[in-house]
Amino acid sequence: MGELKIPKKTYQATILENYALRLPGKLSNYLIRLRFDEKIICNPGQFFKFNVEPTREQEKPRLITVNEENETSQMSDSKAGVDFAVQQPLIARPFSIGHAEVQENTTILTFIYKIFGAGSLHISKLQQGETIKVLGPLGGNLFYLPKGKTRAIMVAGGVGFPPLTFLADSLLKKSIDSIDLFVGATSSLGLPLPKNLSQQLRSNTLSDLSPIFRVIADPKVNFGIATDDGSEGHPGLVTDLFERALADSDPEKTMIYTCGPWPMMAKVARIAGEHGLNCQACLEEMMGCGIGACQSCVVRIKSNSEQGWNYQLVCRDGPVFDADDVLWEK
């Protein structure tokens, strides 16, 4: 291959833990920690693609059925109805890095993922000690703190939380005066947080807390929760918390970061714009390759072309974009 250098980016990672944060089942959030036997430098905004092919023992594809409680059970093919058959997942699924412990010969990465469909369901079945093939770290344009900014406000929706905790952790290690970290979900079950978080924070038993959540207890972090149904934290939208925090913000020194559902990010971007604040948004789009080859993951980014925008790739040109540059109308 001559002069071409080939950095290896496919890994067989070992699962250290993999469990439901609140209740197991559909639409709930799981935490997975992976150990890699080498040093992998990771930065906030980067993601990995998880291989979801059947593992050796399950090589012969079977139908997986999901009953009402979303406990899965396997039935013989003849009994399983097509209606509730879950498909075998195919394309590797992308998930953002939520926390990184990087040492000379090992790296431990934490991810939080939501059970949407076949792919995440497959991952949730993997046991401690098993391995999973992953690809990464991926992503071209990542979060950064512009010069002169000393305060960060982070607005997360659901599983938009992991890349922002990772960012908070890395900003705290550098120099930042304060971070407002807000996370919202429709109800408490959908929060990407452990069940007993408030107890642990109160009793200061942080060592029991998975490292991804420890930033929440940092004295520089003002943490806030919002749920649409009021089952936990502020009853209402996470953007309410954001607007409240803006009351005493200095546009020169404040930086906004957001990740979550598109309409939420669009609203955060609009509010930030109205206050003259810089904002970075971490976007998501359907991915094939994850590395800039297939042209699948396009978003419209403003440009001086005739139509006023150009397609850019979330995987290669993002996933983080300057919120001002994104064409938020869909």
Added chain:
Amino acid sequence: MNIDQIEHKTEIDMSVELAGIRMKNPILTASGICGYGLEYLPYLDLGKMGAFTTKSITLEPRDGNPAPRMAETRAGLLNSIGLANVGVDKFIVEKLPQARRLDIPIFVNVAGRTVEEYCEVASRLDEQDAIAGLELNISCPNVACGALEFGVDADQAGMLVSAVRKVVKKRKLIVKLTPNVTDISDLARAVVDAGADILSLINTLRGMTINIENRHPILPRGVGGLSGPAVKPVAVYCIWKVYNEVAGKQNIPIIGIGGVQYWSDAIELMLAGATAVAMGTVMYVNPQAPLEALVGMEDYCRRHKVDRIADIIGTAEPPRAI
């Protein structure tokens, strides 16, 4: 299996020859899957593959279709990329010199709206020594006034290929066929008579998927191209049919494409009549799938006491009831 530790020292001759183009093994990448070449290098040593095929190149750059451009279906993938590419000029200046460093045969896929457009792109690429062959995409389902019209009518396809053949003097001419036709052998015959050196089959099948909650088709244009394991039996049948009815008799090699995921799939396509086998969708499942497949293919040859993998091409037994 850690692919990096596998030594490719073997007594089995894995090389194949495609109309005079020597490939060190039968596996290549399908068009549109690995961009222009270098994108995949951090994940897969493309230099270990038999050949590489680029994304479709058109005369002008194209933006492609709105998102979402992909939807996963059971055992398959629907895509509607819309031939997004940098255009032939930029390709020649920026992308080709890099792809050339792979040091394996490079096939450049060509698409267009009109015969003139195909000829224009093809004649410019014909001048490029770095290219081993041009693959005409006359079968893409994802553009409005697109290439598919040429691909479904034997007369149109023959006319297009004759016109392109006149300007392609130095490179091998590959024609990629769609399975969305009544009889794929008619198309194969027409393009071979018009001067194709090699046939590629199959391209994606037209398909659609609807979100049952909001009742909207998931892909913005409704239709998309279906690929992945779901289409493999269609590929096997098309290859088998074209090999037996057209290509085998005339010594026209086939690049088999469609749903190849494991070594066993690649072997199956070769038995049906493919000289080389391209892998597409599976690259998004596992970028190292081609190298893993090669290991399994060698093993198959060993078990079946085959010294040269080329010896298995088209050796499927005839169906019992014929």
